Amino acid sequence: MKNFSKELSFKTSRSSGAGGQNVNKVETAVTVLWNVGASEFFNEEEKVLIQHKLKNRINAEGFLFLTVSENRTQxxxxxxxxxxxxxxxxxxxxxxxxRTATKPSKAQKQKRLDNKKKLSDKKENRRFKL
Incomplete structure (x- = not known):
């Protein structure tokens, strides 16, 4: 578990939601920004992996950002x-x-076919017969 919190920068903004009169006056929402490409904590392979997997959260300047406004205090x-x-x-x-591909066993195939036959018989028995 890597802790790179020294490379993070923060911005505050007014939060929506619970907080009463506080909500209109106090900047409690926190947006955390981290420049993935400029990080000295991770090697190049790790940076590429992070950028690929979190590409939807990284903006055009290369900053990963996250906004939290769950609590009432900054x-x-x-x-x-x-x-x-x-x-x-x-x-x-x-x-x-x-994942290594595997084939179903003979017992699994037989069980599936038996269940199929049972269901077919059940539906056949529901039909109206003259």
Whole structure:
């Protein structure tokens, strides 16, 4: 689990939702920005992997951004944003195992055919017979 939080920058904005009178006065929503290409924490292969997997969240300038406005305080939103962006990047770095194709066994094929036959018989029995 990699922690690159020193490379993150933050912007605040007014949050929508719960907060009462606070919501119109206090900037509690936090947007976290991270320049993926300029990161010194990851090597080039990891950067390419991150850029590929998170391309929908990375803007034209190469910044990965995430906005959090779940809590009523700026500090809680900032901490939540850091946790979320670290989790997002760590998930992007996971390379899934290749799936090996397998054939169904004889028993599985027979079971499928038996179920098919049972269903067919059930429907046949519903028909109106003269």
């Amino acid at each position: 500090l809680m939103n900032k901490n939540k944003a850091i946790d979320k962006i670290i989790e997002l990047v760590n998930k992007a770095l996971i390379i899934p195992k290749k």
